[in-house]
Amino acid sequence: MSLLIAALLLGGALAWLSERVSPEMPARLSLATLLVCIGALWQLSQVALTSGPDAAGWLAYEAHSWIPRFGIQFVLAMDGMSLLLVGLTLLLGIVAVIASWTEISVRPGFFQANLLWTLAGTVGVFLAMDLFLFFLFWEVMLVPMYLLIAIWGHEARAPAATKFFIFTQASGLLMLLGILTAAVTYADQTGEWSFAYMDWLQTPLQGAAANYVFWGFLLAFLVKLPAFPVHSWLPDAHTQAPTAGSVILAGVLLKTGAYGLLRFGVALFPDSAQEWSTTLLLVGVVGVLYGAVMAYGQRDFKRLVAYSSISHMGFILLGIFAWNRLGWSGAVIQMVAHGLSTAALFMIAGALQERLHTRALADMGGLWHAMPRMGAMAMFFIIASVGLPGLGNFIAEFLVLAGLWQSAPLICAAAALGLITGAIYALWLLQQAFHGPLSERHMSLKDFTPRDMIALSLLAAGLLGLGVYPQPALDLVAPALDTLAIQAGG
Amino acid sequence: MDALTLQSLSPSIAMSLGIISLMIQTAIRRNSAMALGISLGSLVIALWLSLSTWPATAVQATPLLVVDDYARLFTVVLVLAAIATIIVSRVWMLSEQLEQHEFFMLVLVATFGAVVLAHAQHFASFLLGLEIMGVAVYALVAYPDRNWLPIEAGLKYLVLSSASTAILLFGFALLYTATGVLGFKELGVALKNVDSLLVGTATLMIFVALGFKLSLVPFHMWTPDVYEGSPTPITGFLATVSKVAIFVALLRWYHGAQLWQQETLTEALSWLAIASMLVGNFLALRQDNLKRLLGCSSIAHMGYLLVALVVLGTLNETDLALEASVWYLMAYTAATLAAFSALSAWQSRHGSEGNCHREDLHGMFWKEPLIAVVMTLALLSLAGVPLTAGFIAKFYIIASGVEAGLWPLLAALVLGSAVSIFYYLRVIYALSINTDQKAIPVTGERHLLNIVFLGLILAIFVLGIYPEPLIELVAGVL
Numbered sequence: 001m002s003l004l005i006a007a008l009l010l011g012g013a014l015a016w017l018s019e020r021v022s023p024e025m026p027a028r029l030s031l032a033t034l035l036v037c038i039g040a041l042w043q044l045s046q047v048a049l050t051s052g053p054d055a056a057g058w059l060a061y062e063a064h065s066w067i068p069r070f071g072i073q074f075v076l077a078m079d080g081m082s083l084l085l086v087g088l089t090l091l092l093g094i095v096a097v098i099a100s101w102t103e104i105s106v107r108p109g110f111f112q113a114n115l116l117w118t119l120a121g122t123v124g125v126f127l128a129m130d131l132f133l134f135f136l137f138w139e140v141m142l143v144p145m146y147l148l149i150a151i152w153g154h155e156a157r158a159p160a161a162t163k164f165f166i167f168t169q170a171s172g173l174l175m176l177l178g179i180l181t182a183a184v185t186y187a188d189q190t191g192e193w194s195f196a197y198m199d200w201l202q203t204p205l206q207g208a209a210a211n212y213v214f215w216g217f218l219l220a221f222l223v224k225l226p227a228f229p230v231h232s233w234l235p236d237a238h239t240q241a242p243t244a245g246s247v248i249l250a251g252v253l254l255k256t257g258a259y260g261l262l263r264f265g266v267a268l269f270p271d272s273a274q275e276w277s278t279t280l281l282l283v284g285v286v287g288v289l290y291g292a293v294m295a296y297g298q299r300d301f302k303r304l305v306a307y308s309s310i311s312h313m314g315f316i317l318l319g320i321f322a323w324n325r326l327g328w329s330g331a332v333i334q335m336v337a338h339g340l341s342t343a344a345l346f347m348i349a350g351a352l353q354e355r356l357h358t359r360a361l362a363d364m365g366g367l368w369h370a371m372p373r374m375g376a377m378a379m380f381f382i383i384a385s386v387g388l389p390g391l392g393n394f395i396a397e398f399l400v401l402a403g404l405w406q407s408a409p410l411i412c413a414a415a416a417l418g419l420i421t422g423a424i425y426a427l428w429l430l431q432q433a434f435h436g437p438l439s440e441r442h443m444s445l446k447d448f449t450p451r452d453m454i455a456l457s458l459l460a461a462g463l464l465g466l467g468v469y470p471q472p473a474l475d476l477v478a479p480a481l482d483t484l485a486i487q488a489g490g
Numbered sequence: 491m492d493a494l495t496l497q498s499l500s501p502s503i504a505m506s507l508g509i510i511s512l513m514i515q516t517a518i519r520r521n522s523a524m525a526l527g528i529s530l531g532s533l534v535i536a537l538w539l540s541l542s543t544w545p546a547t548a549v550q551a552t553p554l555l556v557v558d559d560y561a562r563l564f565t566v567v568l569v570l571a572a573i574a575t576i577i578v579s580r581v582w583m584l585s586e587q588l589e590q591h592e593f594f595m596l597v598l599v600a601t602f603g604a605v606v607l608a609h610a611q612h613f614a615s616f617l618l619g620l621e622i623m624g625v626a627v628y629a630l631v632a633y634p635d636r637n638w639l640p641i642e643a644g645l646k647y648l649v650l651s652s653a654s655t656a657i658l659l660f661g662f663a664l665l666y667t668a669t670g671v672l673g674f675k676e677l678g679v680a681l682k683n684v685d686s687l688l689v690g691t692a693t694l695m696i697f698v699a700l701g702f703k704l705s706l707v708p709f710h711m712w713t714p715d716v717y718e719g720s721p722t723p724i725t726g727f728l729a730t731v732s733k734v735a736i737f738v739a740l741l742r743w744y745h746g747a748q749l750w751q752q753e754t755l756t757e758a759l760s761w762l763a764i765a766s767m768l769v770g771n772f773l774a775l776r777q778d779n780l781k782r783l784l785g786c787s788s789i790a791h792m793g794y795l796l797v798a799l800v801v802l803g804t805l806n807e808t809d810l811a812l813e814a815s816v817w818y819l820m821a822y823t824a825a826t827l828a829a830f831s832a833l834s835a836w837q838s839r840h841g842s843e844g845n846c847h848r849e850d851l852h853g854m855f856w857k858e859p860l861i862a863v864v865m866t867l868a869l870l871s872l873a874g875v876p877l878t879a880g881f882i883a884k885f886y887i888i889a890s891g892v893e894a895g896l897w898p899l900l901a902a903l904v905l906g907s908a909v910s911i912f913y914y915l916r917v918i919y920a921l922s923i924n925t926d927q928k929a930i931p932v933t934g935e936r937h938l939l940n941i942v943f944l945g946l947i948l949a950i951f952v953l954g955i956y957p958e959p960l961i962e963l964v965a966g967v968l
Binding site for chain 2: 066067068069070106107135136139140142143146147150151158161162165166169170173174176177180181183184
């Protein structure tokens, strides 16, 4: 697993250097890196799945001593949930590379390097089982992502990139404070420093301290998710980022918040989490509805998709704090499904921007006639994100609502409204951009190339598979959620 | 004076020999390359001597000086910083066509003073080191004789600094009146029996004076002006060698004399820390000039350092806080030095002094990638982003603060850090803006400069990624 991360870091460095060879080289190299990583992950998972999990429930586990002064270890561990999310990360990495193939002309090598480094940080977040290491990867994702937005973003990139960084960094500092408080308490109780996840599970925090630490973690995760009212960095960052950046941001980076909530928020602080669950459910449902309403008000393709993300991530929050197995499975499936569908939508938005030099919906219309392949793809993914039965998003939202119905029927009813509002803005988006009369100057636009179609078909196949036969994915994460249920005591 | 003492003092002796030979050389024949060779040579010899004669146990070299791990560690840090400063200044002086001999001599003298401060265990050596360093730094600040800004800065620094030294001396005198001793350790013993208004006033006066030199709020007013007016390599020297040496001596005094037992002092320090962290960061937010910005942010960094001192006063277990302050000093030195070196190299190539507004930095990433990488790393380290030395240092400070349960201080620290990210990022963003200007061909010691840059990059990265060896070295250093 550490080789996986090292390969991404090294691939990034090579891509940067290869810029001197030819401008196409970096993209090819980073595609190759990602393919190698996916192959390695496949190999790793095959071996792990046939031999079964170890005593602690990990499919793969490695630990090295790192900073003994504070008992900090380099611990990477993988269970079904991590495996699924790492797979998603690498897959969307490929999509992002393809999306940037023709878009990026300035400094392509440095661009690909930052892209791969962001992915390395994200993979690290999904695998790290030492809280110090987790925090390190959490922050390492940020710097290259910041550079992606700040250097290759659109017209208003500076404030967007800065806002993104400050929101996440400031909340990250609170998490660091929380991590350290927990570590010091642990050291007081046992006489030894440790940041290891497994150690902390053995000695849970008690009382008021647990509550404060929980909030430190929670704020960092809610900002990243993002939940209402700490979401305001997201529309700007998504809109201004280059296509590949938006794909990674929406597809993977947001998921780290959800993952953190499940893995650390729920498992380490079950009592505090349960105590605050009603408040957090309200936050979630407000996010669902607010995101949907705001999305409908947008006149910019990417901003609309960005607000729809807020709405969809609200479902994840609802699923997590529904506090049962159904809800949690729904949340995990939603992470994957939202990752796939939103990545595709951002890719389409990027393709439109590259061809039309605008993201304003008012300047679009009738594009289906000019670019039927793109239109068909757009329709598929827009309908998927509405939650059409047979596609992944439906399964996810259904599971979340079913889980929520058991614990909070009223909130469930309110959240279900989100499905209706979701349909309104999504269909409106499709209609504005692709239907209606085609303007003269858009007659000769270039449709998607086979390369783009391959990337999007991969995503479509994933959504379809998840929608028609979700059982393999559910089986994969089931052991992880079982463990979580035991830790959460419910 | 026996052989062991002589051996343990050999780095300082090497440096003073270097100063003398530089004087003789200047009197016989002025040759700037030779002067560079002599000054770098004596510093490298001092460095080699301090590493090769690292004492197994602390050596009392006269009642004034003590040579222990702590002193050696900081001798190495200070000498390395001086080497970097000299190389960076050389490039700058070649581009400005300034006389170089006296400059090198002054840097050597100031570094010598700083090294004395690192060894000081007595008020007399404290004051001697402070003044040897101070007098040389005044001259360095005002060194370029072609425009008024450095002279104004030098004068400001001279007046305020001498006033604070006077207050410091008064404080020493009052302490002597109350206790009758001047050594740090003896003072600690004596203070246990004396508890008078006199002692309180004296420590307060000493802290006020050192607060001026370290630019703690509310004694920080001179900082942005002097930082802006000084030649850039000297600003870096002032911000690192001078401040670090003073803090090193202060820490030894604070620890040796067990000042943490005075609760009022601890409380006063925590207010100073909170004010410095908040005011420094918010002032920096409003600066467009990079040197002023770094000046204001250094106020905040000194505030973070004070947190460790307050922790010393709150906890009985002192290891973590001591390690935290030593770490912070080293990480701060590396990052600040890197930032000013990069800025100076950039200025030497793109027009004259004074051009350090944000828009003057545009396009650095595309024109001078190495300088831009150094600058970016330095700023990220100052901001405390992981994988840099600054993160480990901040981690230490927060850990010690949490252990002592100093929540108001930690709140100020987190708020201040969040604000600081904004202004550091703004600079990094400016570096990335694309412009079409052509780079000016490089003059001067390019290779030496590149070695300095690589060393700084390595220091920031290695300390950030694999800190354990240094952690072990720092543990129990004082």
